[in-house]
Amino acid sequence: MSDVVCEVIAQLPTKYGTFEAHGYVDQRSGEHHVALVKGDIADGEPVLCRVHSECLTGDTFGSLRCDCGEQRSRAMRQIEKEGRGVFLYMRQEGRGIGLINKLKAYVLQEQGMDTVEANLALGFKDDERDYSAGAMILQDLGIKKLRLMTNNPTKIDGLNEYGLEIVERVPIQMPINPFDKYYMQTKQKKMGHMTTYEV
Ligand SMILES: Nc1nc2c(ncn2[C@@H]2O[C@H](COP(=O)(O)OP(=O)(O)OP(=O)(O)O)[C@@H](O)[C@H]2O)c(=O)[nH]1
Ligand SMILES: [Zn+2]
Numbered sequence: 276m277s278d279v280v281c282e283v284i285a286q287l288p289t290k291y292g293t294f295e296a297h298g299y300v301d302q303r304s305g306e307h308h309v310a311l312v313k314g315d316i317a318d319g320e321p322v323l324c325r326v327h328s329e330c331l332t333g334d335t336f337g338s339l340r341c342d343c344g345e346q347r348s349r350a351m352r353q354i355e356k357e358g359r360g361v362f363l364y365m366r367q368e369g370r371g372i373g374l375i376n377k378l379k380a381y382v383l384q385e386q387g388m389d390t391v392e393a394n395l396a397l398g399f400k401d402d403e404r405d406y407s408a409g410a411m412i413l414q415d416l417g418i419k420k421l422r423l424m425t426n427n428p429t430k431i432d433g434l435n436e437y438g439l440e441i442v443e444r445v446p447i448q449m450p451i452n453p454f455d456k457y458y459m460q461t462k463q464k465k466m467g468h469m470t471t472y473e474v
Pocket of ligand 1: 326327328329330331341342343346367368369370371372376377380381390394424425426427430447462
């Protein structure tokens with residue numbers, strides 16, 4: 276039996292289009308995740324998919340410290356345009372360290388550390404995310420093959436590890452701004468992100 280359970284499916288009209296919101300609970304952690312589904316995704320054909328890690332500051336407040344908010348709207352728009360796909364919102368705030376720790380990491384970054392050094396100084400790995408719940412949700416939705424919207428090789432490996440086949444990486448690179456320039460360059464330089472920013 277899977278560790279994730281779909282408890283509800285509701286229609287969700289958004290400014291990007293109407294999606295089916297599938298509400299999942301991870302039985303191990305109690306965490307709630309949501310998959311926004313568009314079209315017939317269980318027909319065996321590769322599915323356009325964004326596995327998005329929660330970023331309250333970027334997704335909700337429009338923070339310019341990161342590219343999350345822009346990536347979120349770009350991905351939802353693209354799925355709507357193709358008429359088929361999944362936007363999976365995983366509650367893995369701050370790469371899995373939580374909101375308060377992410378804000379503490381911002382303070383350390385104001386003092387000169389980069390995003391990786393700040394995580395390590397707080398006693399965490401550079402990335403604490405685990406993709407098992409995300410993979411289980413996608414499998415529960417009937418998906419086997421993905422066209423994954425990401426720049427992050429660790430995310431591709433993480434989903435692969437749990438039995439999903441990534442048949443295509445769809446780049447999701449946003450223009451940089453003065454506030455996220457160093458952050459984006461650090462992801463490229465230290466975390467292997469497949470972006471084309473000049474370092
Ligand atoms: N710990 C920490 N987390 C951050 C920081 N800035 C953004 N985040 C979190 O990082 C997560 C997004 O990870 P990213 O590395 O930006 O991108 P990604 O999702 O791994 O890769 P893409 O699929 O290419 O977007 C979200 O959960 C954000 O809340 C930071 O400075 N420190
Ligand atoms: Zn963010």
